[in-house]
Amino acid sequence: MPYNPFDPQFEDLPEILPILPLEGALLLxxxxxxxxxxxxxxxxxxxxxxxxxxxxxxxxxxxxMGCVGRIVRFEEMQDGRYVITLRGMWRFRLGLDAITPTLSYRRSHVIWKDFEKDMIKVGCLDVDKPYLKSLLRQYFDSQGLSMDWELMDEVADEGLFVALAMVCPLPASEKQALLEASCCKARADLFIKLLEMALQSGSNTNTRQH
Structure with a gap:
């Protein structure tokens, strides 16, 4: 089912999408x-x-594998830029490129099979919030990041993991692994494991720029 009344239904998703490749970007x-x-x-x-x-x-x-986003907010800037916000919907697998000589950007056939349940809230998480918060405090300190810790307590578990996975400056391969996780619980478990590994190794990761 759609996230809100303006979102498309799964069966109405197009066979071809415009593709925006972004190194280190994660949309869930x-x-x-x-x-x-x-x-x-x-x-x-x-x-x-x-x-x-x-x-x-x-x-x-x-x-x-990527994720389709719907433009839910946009602003036209005086210097000719767009500032947009994409809301993630369903994941997809990349197919063959759709060649359109008149367009300057990439379009590709996409495969939606196996991802119909991506927008269904299943509530399968059982989060140890105190442990997660302890991990995050250490990780954020190591990366020089800040967070509203009181707000964290107010966010539902699944939404919290989605937001954290997207904003944490993890390596590209680890972000991809989070995208490809089979379900929200597998993604949450992997995210915690990645934080633990980062803290154990003391490695520094780079923030995404685009």
Whole structure:
């Protein structure tokens, strides 16, 4: 079922999506990803999406699974940029490129099979919030990040893990693993394991830039 009345139904998803490749970017179902769009080809992509179904596929380069996002907010800036927010919906597997000589941006056939349940809230999480908060405090301190810890207690578990997975500066391969996790519980378990590994190794990861 859709996240809200404006979202498409699963059966109405298109066979072809405009593809925005972003290194280190993670968009998850029901997550929100703010983007600053300034390249001419991607400005054209956003303009075309706004005229149609508002859907854009986000995928990391060199990977075959991504997530479609719907433009839920946008602003036209005086310097010619778009500032948009994508809400993640269903994951997809990348198919063959759809060649359109008149377009400057990439469009690809996508495969939605196996991802119909991505937008269904299942409530399968059993989160040890005190342990998670302790891990996050250590991880955020190591990365020089800050967080509203009181707000964390007010967010539902699944939404919390989606938001944390998207904002934490994990390596691209680890973000992809979170995207490809089979369910919300598997994703939450993996996220905690990744935090533990990062703290044990003391490694520093780079923040995403686009």
């Amino acid at each position: 179902p029901r997550g929100e990803l703010p983007l600053n769009i300034f390249e001419p080809r991607y400005l054209a992509m956003v303009s075309d999406a706004l005229k149609t179904n508002r859907l854009i596929g986000i995928i990391q380069p060199d990977f075959k």
